[in-house]
Each structure stands twice: as structure tokens, then as C-alpha cells.
Amino acid sequence: MAYIPLPTPAEMNSWDTQAISAFGIREEILMENASREALHVLLELTGSITGKRVLAFMGSGNNGGDAAAVARHLHNLGADVLLLHTKPVREYHKTTGYHFKLARNIGTPHALLTPKNASRLLRAEQPDIIIDGLLGTGLRGPLSSDKASIIEHINSLGKKAFVLALDIPSGLNGTLGTVDPIAVRANSTVTFEAAKCGLVMPETDQWVGNLHVRPIGIPAQVQTTHPASHVGMTDNVLAFRRPLSEAMHKGSAGKVLIIGGSKGLTGAPHLSALGAMRSGAGYATIASPALLTQEIKAEQPEILTLDIGTSDEWPIHVPELLIRAIQHSDSLIIGPGMGRSDEAANFLRELIALRRPPTVFDADALYHLAEDKILLHSLSDSDILTPHPGEMARLTWKTISEIQADRLTSARLLDDTFKGAVILKGAASCVAQQGKPTVISPFSTPALAVAGSGDVLSGILGTHLAQGVPAREAACLGVYEHGLAGEFLEEEFPHRGNLPQEIAHALPKAVRKYIC
Template identity: 85%
Template structure:
């Protein structure tokens, strides 16, 4: 599959409900399936659990029911289990109560856990394994003081134990991936049927640990009938590339035109050109103010240049030479190193008014678009915007922290204004387009956190647009390849230190490595 579903807590709850009501699958069976899948993952990670001390924390909802079922299986396998339930036995009803009853029936040790008795009850405990089933994906808002107390006890014990979370670490927001103010710090998390949004958000990994996704038997028809709002890319995204033909020439491989560069910022269009060439474009030209083109070229003969005007500044009118270049190009990239002068803003407006091929608006172009919402709204559905959080904040008139706290919503907010495709860059980049599910990148690599990395990405995007890939698919493909290159460089530069041009140079090798690792069909 090119993409996997990434449901919100409300969407996964809807799947559960539909499986039960529309297909007659009993909730007890879904919970049993979840517990068995969790058990298999836990055994893979820890080996034999015979005689190991296991504390299982059981909350009040269905997550607690999962915990009770896991405790029963562990007891059956010879573990020394203590099931710590946070409500009195008689207060457990429905499915969670059913599985709690089964656990007690086979002799699983259990004890009531409250904030008042937690210190005394856990004082002498030295568990090998902790299973967290306190709170599920439905948790919202700030944790109560009672829940904070219990989570603090788990984290304290977890410093010398293996902590295993069921579905989501308790306290973590299932949509945002944030802890308010604390969450269970797990070594591993098994989540059921599909990864939830919050589990893959930036910063969530410190709570989630290694993430495992396991199916519990929700019918595929349910997922088709109730599609989710968000998706996450798989390596099958690489299949969106246009195939390499046996007979090709530079014109048929995509002609990319980059319009950018200003005094002190000539490296940006150079890096964009490198990104375009290393991702497979056949013909790449950089159009810059005339007195800067040699700086843009930077001794690299493969970069073609086009002089604009006669000075270091952007002219008042678009010259005929550039109009012809635009007409002869398959895609354009506008903005890398363009500068923030009034001349640059005027020149950008005139460029946008022209008949042009699919265009990537990056860097300084985004600065000027944020100044003129009418200009932003005039862009085409074939165009791509590539803001980082700071640029997104200006475009949406928000603070950076407001953008970052809900990156998915932020990307959708801009996509609702602009007809094309939005890429909110950063760890776990988000790709949004009106009327389509938001797509999330699986990559969060520090190798990409270097000035010029975004310029390389703009070149990759320009290549795919030039080769005829539609904007949304080009965005997904480009972001995935960019992430692959960053991940590839982490092996060579484990403590960072890579240069942005090395991201471009790593592209073909990283993509080849990924393709070679894909199973053959």
C-alpha cells in the first residue's frame, strides 16, 4: 500500500463500533485479539517471561480491559503477575469487566490501586516488566492529579523495568502526540489496527518508544466505508515516480526552471538545482539577476543559468528571455534565495500573472505571498507551497507554537485558503490539499535539520512536477525521497555534520537502497 491509515481516536472508535454493530463481531473478541497480539509483541521483545515479575496497570475503560486480558495470558505462561486495577471490582462492567472476571477466574493476582495507597503498595516492587493499560486513546485535556500520581509511579518503577504500553502510553494525546503535563515513558508501544495520529507526531517518540502496529480483526470493509482523515506514507510511495524509459533525452526527463538568488543568497538556487538534478531532471536552469549568475553557478558546469536584467536586483518587468524560458519549461521553482526586497515582491506578482507550468513556491516567495492573500488565493491547484513552521506562521497569521502544537490542522488551514498542495516541513512533514486526506511523512531525521535542506527539497519537487507527477503525489514522493536521503546520511554522519549538498548527492543511493530492500512480488 502506498499509504496506511492514520486514524484519530474518534475515527478508530468509529471503526470499532462499526465492526461490532454492522458486522456482528463481539467486543470481547476484539479485546481478546488485541491482548493476544500485544502478548506476541511482548514475548518477541522480552523472551521468556516465566517467573518474571510483571505489574499490569489496569484503567477503568477498554484499555484496562486489554490490560486484564494480557495479565491473564501472562499468568498462564508462568509470569509472576500482579494486576493493579484502579476501580473496585464491582465497578467494572461490560467488556472490561468480562475480561477482568476471566483473569480472576484463573487465579491472576490483583489489587486495588489508588493514589492514596500507591506508594505503600509499590514500595517494595522491583518489576521486570510493566504493562501500561491505564488510559487509552480517548484521553483529552489535562490529566487529573490522581492520574499524574499513578503515571509518576509507573515512570519511577520503569527506570529499572521494561515498560510496554497498550495502544498508547497513558497520558499521551492520541491526536496531537503531546503530554499534558506527563505521560508514561514506554520502551515499546503496541497499537491496534492502525497507528494513531499522536503516536507519530514530533516529540511523541520519547513516550512511545518503539512502535508496533497489529491488526485485531476489524474488517477491511469498515475501513473502506469509513475512510480516515490522515494517512502515513510507506515506501510504496516510490512507485509514484515516472518510469525511466530505455530511450530518453534531457528534454524528456523534465525541464526545470528555478527563479531565485539575490545578493548573499546565491547558494539557495544552486542547492535547488542540485536537488533537481540528483532526483532525475534532465535539464535544469537557474534564472537570477545578471550580476549574480556566476555566483549561482559556483563553478558547477552542469547548472545552466539565465541572466535577468543587468544588475544585482530584480527588474521591474519580466524580460522576454524569461517568458520564453517559462514557456519551454515543464515546471518552475520560485523563491530560493530570491530576497525580500520590494523589487522581488513586484517581480513575483508579475511572474504569477503569467501562464506557467506547475510551480513550487519556496522560501522568500512564501514571505511575499504572506503579504498578499489575494495573490496566494490566485495560485493554481497544480502548485506546491513548502513552508517551514516560521513561514507557515506568517501565512496563517499564527505563532510558531500554535502551528507546531497541531501540525495537521495547520497544514489543512493553509490548504483551505490555497487551491494547491501544502507541505508543512519539519520533523514528520505534513502534506495537505483541499478535499483530500492529509498525508504524513514517517521521517524525523536530524540530518535534514541544516540550512539549505529545504532548497534541495524544492528541486526534488520541481523534478517530479516536470516529469508529469500531479502536485499532491509529487509532494509525497519528494518528501519521502528527501527523508530517505536524510536517513541514509545518518549512517555516515551519526553526530550530524552533513552539508545540504550531501543530501542531494545521497538521493539516488538512498532511493536505490530502499527499492532493493522492497520484497519482490
């Protein structure tokens, strides 16, 4: 399976509802299953809990019911449990009330937690284990001061305790992965049936800790008939790679043509060519202004060059020799180091109007597309755009802050104007295409945060397009391999310091660990 579902909280609620209404699975059973799975995770991580002091925080929703059920199991196993509920016993109803009653029936100690008594109750004794069931995935907007105060107490106690969050750390937004203003810092989070998309967004590790996904009995048919709008990449994305053949030759391995380079920006197309070669292209050719080609080649004999015009500027029209080169190429990469001159803009317009193979539009090509958005409509569904947040902001008339505040929505902002694949680059890069789930990368590695990293990525993408991989799959495959190379480099450069060309050179070694 190349992708795993990453539902929003609303989609997860829909799954629960369908399991209950369409299949007759009682909500009490789902909650019991969740509590048992959480218990198993806790025992795996902490060992015997007999005699250990446990504080279980129980909110008012279903998350609180999970906490009550876990507290019951722990009490039954001999733990010294105190279940702290945030509203009076009589106000708990339905499934949460049912499991709270079961906990009380077997004698699980409990106490009402209020803003007035919180300090006294929580100062009484340092716990060994904290169960966080205060707030669930339905949180919207900033926390109330009362809930924020309780979370501050939990985090203070958690410095000397093992903190297990149920489904999601309290205070973390289940869709966006944001915090306003505070969230529980868990050692581990056990989430049920599928990870919510907010749990895998950049920088959530500091709250989520180690993430454990456990089934609770939602029928597979529910996920099939109500698919998540977001999915995550797995190692099986690598199956999109073109299989190797003993009969393969350089012409059949993919011919990539890179169109880019300008004064002061000769490194970008060079790095793109390295990315293409190191990801398996048979040919990588750079077409650039004639006076720049040797500087771009940089004494790399494997990189071919094509002189465009007679100067260091882009000519007025696309010359015939470049048109022929395009016709004989399997993919194009347009934009690395191309520059932002009027000449470059006009050259790009003519390139887009030509009959061409699948194309990666990167870097300065995106700048010019933002200046003339009509061009976006003329691109193909076999093309790929690779904006970083700043470039996406320009393409969509947003600010960078707006793009970063909701990356999942931002990745889809071009759906109405572009039918190909869009990669919103950054930590946990997102791949989007019209009518298909947004794909979230599992990689957030600092080794990739270096100038030229995106140029290498464009080369990888060009290779996979040249080898016949469709745009969305090529985008996911390229992002995944790029991430693998970054993780591979962290072993040699744990505190950064790697160069972008080292990302390219790491590609074959990094991928080999997973496909051999």
C-alpha cells in the first residue's frame, strides 16, 4: 500500500458514525476497543503498572470516555489510579457516561477537577504515569484559560512522569497540527484506526511524541466508501519506480532536458542535472545561454549542454535546435536559475506554447507563471509545479503566513487553474492534484534545508517523468526519494553542513536501503 489514510477529525467522526449506523457496531464497543488498545500500548512502553501512581485526565467528550475506560483497566490491574473529571458525575451521559459508570462500579478512585482545586489536587503527589483524555480531536479555536491552566499542570507533572495521550494530545488541532496557546507534551500518543492529519504535520513531534496507530474495529468498507481527503506516503511509494531491465540502455533510461541558467545562477541547472543523473536518467542535458554553458557544466563530463543564442541572455525566440532537442526528450525541467528578466519570461511563454513532453516547472519558471496566470491554464495534467511557500504565495495572491497556516488547503489552491501535480515544498511536503487526495510526505529533515536542494528535487522528478511515471506518482516518488536522501545524510551530518550536491550523490545509496 503506497498510501495510508490520514483523515481529518470530521472524517474520522464520519467513520465512527458509519460503523455505528450502517454496521450496528455500538459506540460503547468502539470505545472499549480503543481503551484496550491504549492499555496494550502503555504496558508495552512501561512494563508492569502494579502499584504505580496514575493520574487520568477525563474531559467531557468521547476522549474523556476513553480515559475513564483506561483508568478502569489500570485500576483493575493494581495501579494506584485517580481519575480526574472536569465536570460533575451527573453531567456525563451517553457513551462517555456509560464508561465512567463502569469505572466507578469497580471502585476506580475519582475526583472533580476544577480551576479552584486543580493546584491542590495536582500538587498532592507526583504521578508515574499521566493519561491525557482532556480534549479530543474536535478542538477548534484557542483554549479556554481553564483548560490551558490544566494543561500547564499536566506538562509540569509530565517532566517526571510518562505521559500517554489518547487519540491526540490535548490542545493540538487535529486538522492543522497547530497549538493555541498550549498543548500537552506527550511521550507517546495512541491514536485510533488512523492517524489524524494534524498529528503528522511539521513540528508536532514535540507534543505527539512517538505515535502509535491502533485499530478499534471500524469496518474496512467504511474507509473504502468514505475515503480520507488526505493520505500519507509509505515505503511502497518506491514501487512507482520504473523496473530495471538487463536490456536497458541510456536512451531507454530517460532523456531529461533542463532549460535554465542565467548570470549568477549557473549552479541551479547543474544541480538539477545531478539530481536527474543520480536518480537514474540515461541523459541529462542543460540548455542555457551560450556564454554560460561551460560554467554550468562545471567540468562534469556526464552533463551534456546545448548552447542557446550567442550571449549570456535568453534570445527573443526559441531556436530550432532547442525545438528539436525538446522533441527528442522524454521530459523537461524549466526554470532552475532561469532568471527573472523580460527575456526569460518571453522565452518561457514560447516554450509553453510548444508541443512538449511532461514538464517540471520550478524556481524562476514559477515566478513568471505567477506574473501571467493565464499560462497556468495552458499547462498539461502531465506537468508538475514545485513551489516553496513563497512561490505558492505569489501564485495564489496569498501571504507566506497564510500558506503556512494551513498547508493542506494551500496545496490545493491551484486546483481550479492547473490539472497537473503540485508539490508544496517544505517540511512534510504536500502533493496535490485535482480530484485526488492530498499526499503528505513523512519527511521533515533539516538536511534538505539548504539552497539548491529544490534543484536536486526537480532533477529527480524529471527522471521519473522521463521514465513514464505519471505526474502525481512521479511527484510522490521524487519527494520520497529526496526525503530518504536527506535522512541518509543526517547520519554523516547530524548537525547539518551538507551541500546540495551531496543530496544528489546520496540518492542511490539511500534508495538502495529500501529496494534491495
